[in-house]
Amino acid sequence: EVSVDTLEGGNAVVKGKHIIIATGSDVKSLAGITIDEKRIVSSTGALALSEVPKRLVVFGAGYIGLEMGSVWGRLGSEITVVEFASDIVPTMDGEVRKQFQRSLEKQGMKFKLKTKVVGVDTSGDVVKLTLEPA
Numbered sequence: 762e763v764s765v766d767t768l769e770g771g772n773a774v775v776k777g778k779h780i781i782i783a784t785g786s787d788v789k790s791l792a793g794i795t796i797d798e799k800r801i802v803s804s805t806g807a808l809a810l811s812e813v814p815k816r817l818v819v820f821g822a823g824y825i826g827l828e829m830g831s832v833w834g835r836l837g838s839e840i841t842v843v844e845f846a847s848d849i850v851p852t853m854d855g856e857v858r859k860q861f862q863r864s865l866e867k868q869g870m871k872f873k874l875k876t877k878v879v880g881v882d883t884s885g886d887v888v889k890l891t892l893e894p895a
Contacts, residue, residue: 786825794820794881800888801881804829813837818890820878822849827865834868841871843878845895 763775763782788796788803798806807817807829813836819826822844830840842849849862849872862872873892880891 789821791820791878794878797883800883807833815839816841818843818888822846822872822874824850827870830870831865831868834870839871840869841873843873843876843890843892845875845877847875849874 763780765773765775767773786804788805790796794801796803796806798809802810804825810833813833815838817830817833817838817840819830819840819842822842826842827849830842834840848855848858849865850858853861866872875895876892877895878890879893882889882891
């Protein structure tokens with residue numbers, strides 16, 4: 762049983778055998794990259810896009826970024842994930858992580874591991890990224 766304060770100032774009690782509390786996530790900003798929620802979006806902004814983007818680059822191969830990439834990929838976007846580390850989802854078991862990455866690659870997702878974003882140019886019709894080896 763969980764007691765929840767509502768936005769209207771009231772209170773609601775939720776009962777259940779199992780309750781999941783998903784409080785959301787904080788967006789991690791990167792130096793020199795401004796999230797405008799139009800062309801460069803957070804995970805929240807990605808949920809609010811009005812049309813399916815032709816191409817989408819996801820910065821970071823954590824759970825939320827991969828979930829967003831997977832959703833937009835299934836809707837028709839070409840997805841590339843740029844990750845500084847050598848693996849996706851570093852907290853995941855190694856063998857599970859490998860199988861997970863293979864599954865995402867079968868969906869058409871591309872990965873650039875051990876890669877960092879060093880620049881973003883939004884002056885033209887498309888966003889251009891400058892990448893370097895991590």
